[in-house]
Amino acid sequence: MSAHLTDTRERFLRQIAFLIEIDRVKTIFRKTRLLSDKRYENDAEHGWHMSLMALILWEHSNQQVDISKVVKMALIHDLVEIDAGDTFLYAEDQKDKTANERKCAERIFGLLPEDQRDEYLELWEEFEAKETAEALFAGALDRLGPVMQNYYDGGHAWKMHNVTADKVLKVNSQIKKGSEEIWNYAKTLIEKVVERGDLECKDRQ
Amino acid sequence: MSAHLTDTRERFLRQIAFLIEIDRVKTIFRKTRLLSDKRYENDAEHGWHMSLMALILWEHSNQQVDISKVVKMALIHDLVEIDAGDTFLYAEDQKDKTANERKCAERIFGLLPEDQRDEYLELWEEFEAKETAEALFAGALDRLGPVMQNYYDGGHAWKMHNVTADKVLKVNSQIKKGSEEIWNYAKTLIEKVVERGDLECKDRQ
Numbered sequence: 001m002s003a004h005l006t007d008t009r010e011r012f013l014r015q016i017a018f019l020i021e022i023d024r025v026k027t028i029f030r031k032t033r034l035l036s037d038k039r040y041e042n043d044a045e046h047g048w049h050m051s052l053m054a055l056i057l058w059e060h061s062n063q064q065v066d067i068s069k070v071v072k073m074a075l076i077h078d079l080v081e082i083d084a085g086d087t088f089l090y091a092e093d094q095k096d097k098t099a100n101e102r103k104c105a106e107r108i109f110g111l112l113p114e115d116q117r118d119e120y121l122e123l124w125e126e127f128e129a130k131e132t133a134e135a136l137f138a139g140a141l142d143r144l145g146p147v148m149q150n151y152y153d154g155g156h157a158w159k160m161h162n163v164t165a166d167k168v169l170k171v172n173s174q175i176k177k178g179s180e181e182i183w184n185y186a187k188t189l190i191e192k193v194v195e196r197g198d199l200e201c202k203d204r205q
Numbered sequence: 206m207s208a209h210l211t212d213t214r215e216r217f218l219r220q221i222a223f224l225i226e227i228d229r230v231k232t233i234f235r236k237t238r239l240l241s242d243k244r245y246e247n248d249a250e251h252g253w254h255m256s257l258m259a260l261i262l263w264e265h266s267n268q269q270v271d272i273s274k275v276v277k278m279a280l281i282h283d284l285v286e287i288d289a290g291d292t293f294l295y296a297e298d299q300k301d302k303t304a305n306e307r308k309c310a311e312r313i314f315g316l317l318p319e320d321q322r323d324e325y326l327e328l329w330e331e332f333e334a335k336e337t338a339e340a341l342f343a344g345a346l347d348r349l350g351p352v353m354q355n356y357y358d359g360g361h362a363w364k365m366h367n368v369t370a371d372k373v374l375k376v377n378s379q380i381k382k383g384s385e386e387i388w389n390y391a392k393t394l395i396e397k398v399v400e401r402g403d404l405e406c407k408d409r410q
Contacts, residue, residue: 015262026242026250027241033230034228044250056321057220068273069312071280075257075276076257
């Protein structure tokens with residue numbers, strides 16, 4: 001085989017090694033259950049749904065976005081949970097989470113050829129930093145899913161983990177930075193869960 | 206509310222109705238099991254993995270492709286199985302499949318605002334027709350996943366459904382139309398499954 005062919009093959013096999021490793025994200029289960037079944041959702045399903053939310057709802061982003069980039073973020077944002085595990089959005093200590101996830105990002109994206117490793121590490125960092133229009137919109141979609149799941153599931157994950165209405169409203173109000181339209185909708189759902197008595201308002205009392 | 210606001214809200218709610226309905230694809234199970242666990246894969250997980258294959262392997266497409274379009278195809282190609290169910294790639298009769306899937310495509314994409322309905326119906330038709338560079342490359346990735354899954358799972362799905370080596374090679378040789386590089390790899394995996402004695406060669410005898 002010529003040197004060029006050997007390089008192409010080696011590059012291809014590194015890409016395949018990455019694609020095999022990320023299969024494990026299908027075994028990382030979240031705190032929320034499906035809309036269509038009473039079982040917990042895994043990170044691969046969440047990434048798929050979030051990508052479709054991006055494609056369908058992009059016109060509601062506050063700022064113009066490069067939608068392909070938002071979809072890429074949606075597809076890869078939870079790969080870091082392969083080593084770090086799923087962290088509940090309402091967990092008090094998010095510091096360990098960040099360090100563990102960064103270590104995992106370096107390991108997982110490090111399986112790829114260098115140019116792709118750099119591209120995807122950078123994209124993941126951008127998503128985490130929540131500064132660009134794309135990261136803010138992707139962040140809004142990342143939160144929309146669980147709000148809908150809790151709404152259709154009697155506030156299941158919120159109740160299970162003793163999260164109060166104030167905290168749900170506060171944490172999810174970040175959605176507003178990516179999309180006012182999506183936040184209006186999400187806020188209405190949260191308020192309806194409170195009205196139904198499925199979410200406690202302790203912090204307000 | 207002004208007429209414009211009512212229209213925007215109505216449009217948003219149609220998009221949300223679509224996003225809720227497609228959750229059901231997470232309950233459609235395929236014939237192959239995960240690479241990382243001995244449970245069957247569902248269509249949402251498959252769509253997620255196929256999208257990442259597209260992003261990582263696009264340079265190996267025989268023809269130049271619009272990669273965002275391939276990713277979109279990967280994300281939506283199996284939505285039609287919500288009503289039609291999963292059809293095994295090696296099933297004899299694919300005629301009913303096509304009619305049922307088209308009916309489902311009209312129902313599911315019909316939940317969206319008209320412009321998006323037309324866009325996604327057209328994209329799904331393009332994927333099915335396997336004529337454009339994007340559809341051929343997406344088709345190759347759609348087949349790569351199950352070949353890898355069978356390779357790492359002792360030919361499980363092929364054995365369970367009595368598919369012979371000749372048929373596996375013939376059906377999957379379609380991969381070549383999208384990517385010679387991916388077909389070289391997939392063919393090697395199939396040949397190794399045969400060498401290991403995990404796939405019968407009846408048709409050859």
